[in-house]
Amino acid sequence: MVEGDHSFGTVSDKIGDLALKKRTPFHWYIGFAISFIVAQLLLFSVVVLLARGIGIWGNNQPVGWAFDIINFVWWIGIGHAGTLISAILLLLNQKWRTSINRFAEAMTLFAVACAAMFPLLHTGRPWLAAYWLFPYPNTMGIWPQFRSPLIWDVFAVSTYATISLLFWYVGLIPDFATLRDRAKNKFFKAVYGLLSWGWRGSARHWHRYEIAYLLLAGLSTPLVLSVHSIVSFDFAVSQLPGWHATIFPPYFVAGAIFAGFAMVLILCIPLRILYNMKDFITDTHLVYMGKVMLATGLIVVYGYAMEGFFAWYSAAEYEWFMMKNRIWEGPYWWSYWLLIICNGLSIQLLWFKKFRESAFWLFMISLVVSVGMWLERFVIIVTSLNRDFLPSSWAMYTPTMFDWSMFIGTIGFFFTLLYLFIRFVPIISIFEVRTLLPAANVHGHHQDFEENVVVVEETYDRTDPPNSDGGK
């Protein structure tokens, strides 16, 4: 999975020097400046929001959940690919994950940070949200309602953010040690030294480190599945037609991974060109990610089909009305068809090698899918709410300028954090890439996270064993 002629040293230098030695490239300044300016939109929107209340948004009755929850679910879904790559693919021993896991995990953290802002600010008075959301003994003697999926969400998302941060940081410790030992600048040496906690690569430390890393992966795997399941419970546990569906948890999880891989592709295709990382993020990686996108995308399309089928099969009047309203008769019919084009049709191109193996097409499809996954949440939330049980309470939903500015602001915030990460932290896990090199194999054994390594008799390498009948 590593291309080019690399040794342990060149791998360390090539990745580590991006953070340490190379001059910051000009495109970094441009990208960072744009992201930072866009992030100011978020600051502006939040200040106005806190000063004037959530009336500045387009939310109304009956569409009480609008952009906040759409954006929350969109961002948190994007985060899921990071954990999938770092945890599930680690357990499945997929070595290609090694060169993309670090920035996919960073992407997870930043996406979760963006996601968490929306429900918190949706409360209107986030400084009071502490006792609404977290169970702590307060002077009023009241507690949160643990039977509500919204409280489950608080626990799921905060646990997810914490464990993702730990996972990311644990992976970084040996790499910070590499930077510490290589830094010439006293200040950076001290900072990376502190961040590495004095890591010295002792065999006993590595032994416990690997156990901890594997256990974290084992814990993150059910966690990531539970997080988006619980996010889907926010909808599925309610009794609203269009939300009250048992398919929601698996369909949401697949959608999250789908959106997340699209975002990983959007980030890593320019990154590998701008930072000349094609040796580590190879074309094979892109093809694999394209395949994962196709597979999860098809699960999502199956979810859409089942939603329609069950609306009809349930023979429930309100369910069927909701579905007709969503697809054809309602005012938001166009959003449904845009969704089908973005998420259903666009990925069919990935069946063909020509599109799957072209970075340009993968990038374009990923952009379309990201829009599609945002539309999916728009469709689920707005088309289900805008025409509810009583025609007298029907209303249209239109986002205001502040809805848009806050959403776009979080995109700027996300990229600001990502640019800082690219500048100061090794974007690829150096020590894990070292294990991919042939020189890492002791007596020809592979170094991986499996305890039992197949014993290879080095003596007979490339020649037939004396007792065999000529390789038959």
Place this chain on the structure above:
Amino acid sequence: MQKKLYGLMAEFDSATDLVDAANRVREAGYTKTDAFSPFPLHEIDEALGIKRSILPVLVFFGGLTGLCLGIGLQVFVHYIDYPLNVGGRPFLSWPAFVPPSYELTILLAGFTAVFGMLFLNGLPRPYHPVFNVPRFALASREKFFLLVEAADPKYDYDETKAFLGELKPQEVFDVEE
């Protein structure tokens, strides 16, 4: 006067050399040894006689603590401290308590895994005698090091140094305390 030594350290070029040398050092009867590599090596565990860590057991109990905490918290809130009748539903509605308990299980198990690992490793420890060897900076980059501590019962400066020299290292260093 010569400074007190922490031990002797040999540098190797490849992982295979390190593992072979570690095997010989163990066979020679040294016990207070350690190896340093830029990435995890599984063979070294056996070569140095490193026992399997207790960490997974700690993590299990960390998770169990989280589970009990989650169930206990919710039962206390909804059954003991502030029972709230919502539509006549039971106070001990345990299925609704599963998601928070589950998340707390994972949270505490994860904390135990990370902080347990750091604690058992004796980290953070920004200073360690091995850093006194200038070439040790390469241990986080491409070189492999084998250490025999002076505290080892079999340690004898001249004898051990000669023995390490037989293992075909690049170089043998004195590690100052």
